[in-house]
Amino acid sequence: MSIPAPRQTSSYAVISLVAGILGWTLLPFLGSICAIIFGHMGRGEIRRSDGQMEGDGLAIAGLILGWLSVAMWVIGILLFIVFFGGLAWIAALNS
Structure with a gap:
């Protein structure tokens, strides 16, 4: 009986989540843009992996x-x- 190999979590999905949190705290606009970009990249990577990767929820x-x-x-x-x-x-009307 063989043990199935554990699925790997997408690095892009993790980066997306971290950037999304940073977008609300330390890097307001830049973090949000990175979260969107890496989120889409992570979801694409997960879809192309044929079940070998996880992390769709993170993305x-x-x-x-x-x-x-x-x-x-x-x-x-x-x-x-x-x-x-x-x-x-209003200022223009009062002049």
Whole structure:
């Protein structure tokens, strides 16, 4: 009776998760972009491995963290533009 070899975890998936966490803490925008890139690379690597690799959950978690952070950045920038654009519009009306 042979023991099956343990499946290897995708390094890209681990990097994606770590970068996603860093995107919310120490490296706000750069970490999020890296999480998205490595998450997609990790999921592709896992799919191509024919069951020899695992870590799809890690890659998905990194992707979610990365995309949520990027979405928050976009919303924040849009709110900034709308707020200060509105202030400029009100100032122009009062002149």
